[in-house]
Amino acid sequence: MKLKVLHIITDANIGGAGSHLLTFFPVADREAFSYEVALPTDSKLIPKLDVPYTELPHIAARSFSIKGLLALYRLIKQKSPDIVHTHASLAGRIAARMCGCKIVHTRHSVFEPSGRSFAFINQRLSDAIIAVSPAAKENLVQMGIKPESISVIFNGVKPVRRYSEQEKNAIRAKYGIKPDAFVVSQLARLVDIKGHDYTLDAAKKWPNITVLIAGDGPHEEHLRRRVKEEAISNVIFLGFIEKVADIHNISDLQINTSYGTEATSYSLLDGMSLGIPAVVSDFGGNPYVITHGKNGLIFPEKDSNALAEAVLQIKNNSDLYQKLSEGAVEEFESRFLIEDMARHMENLYKNLRDH
Numbered sequence: 001m002k003l004k005v006l007h008i009i010t011d012a013n014i015g016g017a018g019s020h021l022l023t024f025f026p027v028a029d030r031e032a033f034s035y036e037v038a039l040p041t042d043s044k045l046i047p048k049l050d051v052p053y054t055e056l057p058h059i060a061a062r063s064f065s066i067k068g069l070l071a072l073y074r075l076i077k078q079k080s081p082d083i084v085h086t087h088a089s090l091a092g093r094i095a096a097r098m099c100g101c102k103i104v105h106t107r108h109s110v111f112e113p114s115g116r117s118f119a120f121i122n123q124r125l126s127d128a129i130i131a132v133s134p135a136a137k138e139n140l141v142q143m144g145i146k147p148e149s150i151s152v153i154f155n156g157v158k159p160v161r162r163y164s165e166q167e168k169n170a171i172r173a174k175y176g177i178k179p180d181a182f183v184v185s186q187l188a189r190l191v192d193i194k195g196h197d198y199t200l201d202a203a204k205k206w207p208n209i210t211v212l213i214a215g216d217g218p219h220e221e222h223l224r225r226r227v228k229e230e231a232i233s234n235v236i237f238l239g240f241i242e243k244v245a246d247i248h249n250i251s252d253l254q255i256n257t258s259y260g261t262e263a264t265s266y267s268l269l270d271g272m273s274l275g276i277p278a279v280v281s282d283f284g285g286n287p288y289v290i291t292h293g294k295n296g297l298i299f300p301e302k303d304s305n306a307l308a309e310a311v312l313q314i315k316n317n318s319d320l321y322q323k324l325s326e327g328a329v330e331e332f333e334s335r336f337l338i339e340d341m342a343r344h345m346e347n348l349y350k351n352l353r354d355h
Contacts (some may be wrong), residue, residue, distance in 0.1 A: 003353055036054070072096075256278060278328075
């Protein structure tokens with residue numbers, strides 16, 4: 001008999017948790033497991049899911065609400081899953097415990113440590129905890145979670161398709177990028193903790209580099225105003241990009257300037273699969289994805305001068321670029337394949353069932 005797993009996600013947009021599910025389900029073992037998803041009404045995940053799902057009110061962007069708890073309790077009672085796997089939903093874990101289900105909780109981000117009540121609640125409401133990076137595990141342990149209850153399972157992705165030169169040139173032309181331009185890209189939500197202000201500061205020192213900023217969010221107006229007022233002419237805002245493979249295929253280098261919440265960036269993994277080196281801040285999970293001198297360079301968070309220098313170091317040294325590019329593919333294939341992530345997760349489910 002198949003093991004029934006219900007995933008609960010509260011994101012209405014597609015963030016790290018949503019990307020996690022969208023990469024996992026296509027390679028999941030459908031012979032041994034039956035998967036369903038509970039998610040907010042009108043979630044952007046819905047058109048992309050290839051498993052049964054239920055839209056619920058009162059859970060969007062909320063870890064807990066009484067109405068959300070009641071809706072999830074009714075759903076879990078109806079579905080009778082063996083395992084409930086939550087992504088941030090405290091209400092989902094409480095409802096699952098009330099229904100007698102085994103509970104898995106995944107920690108997708110790194111946050112400032114909170115009070116010990118957090119540890120007590122999460123320890124009691126989880127039979128297993130997954131951290132997507134050693135940084136996320138360290139963060140949980142700082143909050144009082146027992147380290148032996150946490151399994152580190154890195155995110156994985158399917159390798160990005162490598163485009164032909166004709167396809168790449170067409171995309172560059174679409175965005176007004178010269179065929180021989182050196183392109184640096186940053187793919188992230190436009191929120192302050194992603195550090196785009198440091199990207200703009202560094203971009204002023206890159207007159208011969210085209211900087212692509214892909215994504216949307218509440219910080220967008222501020223960033224666009226800065227570019228206009230400071231006449232930063234080499235930055236192109238792309239907005240929300242549905243087909244991120246287009247941007248990866250025309251990028252020579254990726255940057256990640258986060259100074260908050262970053263655990264394991266899907267964008268970095270996508271780029272690595274194509275051999276794109278990265279320059280990243282030393283915050284959170286970035287140093288567990290990018291090894292300094294092997295598949296990219298690491299700079300101190302919030303240091304735009306160090307960011308600028310690291311990018312120029314790679315751009316101006318073809319031997320270094322080639323070394324980092326080869327290292328990116330090697331690291332990806334050895335550590336971040338989606339099939340490896342899926343098998344680790346499903347082995348965890350089986351262990352819960354058997355104990």
